[in-house]
Amino acid sequence: MRVGIVGGTGEIGEGMAMRLSWIMDVCVGSRDPGKAQETCDTCLISAKERGIDCSVRSGNNQDVVRESDVIILAIPFKHLKSTVEGISGWEGKIVISPVNPMERRECFVYTPPAEGSAALFLQNILPKTTRICTAFNNIAGNRWRDISSELEYSVPVCGDDAEAKQIVMDLVNQISSLKAYDAGPLSSSHIVESITPLLLNIARFNKMKDVGIRFV
Numbered sequence: 326m327r328v329g330i331v332g333g334t335g336e337i338g339e340g341m342a343m344r345l346s347w348i349m350d351v352c353v354g355s356r357d358p359g360k361a362q363e364t365c366d367t368c369l370i371s372a373k374e375r376g377i378d379c380s381v382r383s384g385n386n387q388d389v390v391r392e393s394d395v396i397i398l399a400i401p402f403k404h405l406k407s408t409v410e411g412i413s414g415w416e417g418k419i420v421i422s423p424v425n426p427m428e429r430r431e432c433f434v435y436t437p438p439a440e441g442s443a444a445l446f447l448q449n450i451l452p453k454t455t456r457i458c459t460a461f462n463n464i465a466g467n468r469w470r471d472i473s474s475e476l477e478y479s480v481p482v483c484g485d486d487a488e489a490k491q492i493v494m495d496l497v498n499q500i501s502s503l504k505a506y507d508a509g510p511l512s513s514s515h516i517v518e519s520i521t522p523l524l525l526n527i528a529r530f531n532k533m534k535d536v537g538i539r540f541v
Contacts, residue, residue: 337399343469415455444459
């Protein structure tokens with residue numbers, strides 16, 4: 326199985342690429358293939374320093390969708406529509422949305438689209454055969470990139486396709502110390518997405534860092 330990361334040059338995308346490329350084939354995408362290659366170089370260097378193998382390649386975002394079985398959309402909500410609609414070949418793919426629509430005002434506020442969540446917005450603009458799941462929504466970007474530390478978080482996974490959801494949960498459980506939990510259908514994604522501004526507010530007002538969730 327090959328995992329592709331659309332928007333793989335940001336903090337979250339790069340951190341995901343580093344951790345995933347140690348355990349499976351990864352394709353890193355960007356509007357600028359040169360930036361995607363820089364992320365690949367970072368992955369290779371970090372793997373070499375740890376004395377482990379790394380399987381990663383770069384390309385543009387279209388390359389990622391064409392060559393990958395599972396695609397992670399590591400992009401802000403404001404760029405979601407233009408990015409997705411500028412790419413073809415989504416049919417039959419498993420698409421993971423870690424996207425959280427929110428704004429920073431006097432505090433962080435969840436600002437879902439009319440569909441109710443980023444995941445349902447995606448469902449509205451992607452082909453009907455695309456299998457969409459929500460996952461990885463509540464993990465801070467710098468925690469992904471801090472490859473020296475374990476990720477000891479719980480990861481809620483929402484989706485309507487049982488097979489796709491199981492594949493995503495199995496993927497989650499292979500990464501560091503993450504633990505996947507079935508969080509219900511895609512229509513429940515707004516609950517998962519809205520946790521992120523809550524975590525950011527808790528961190529801000531209580532002088533904490535990298536607040537996450539763990540179910541016990």
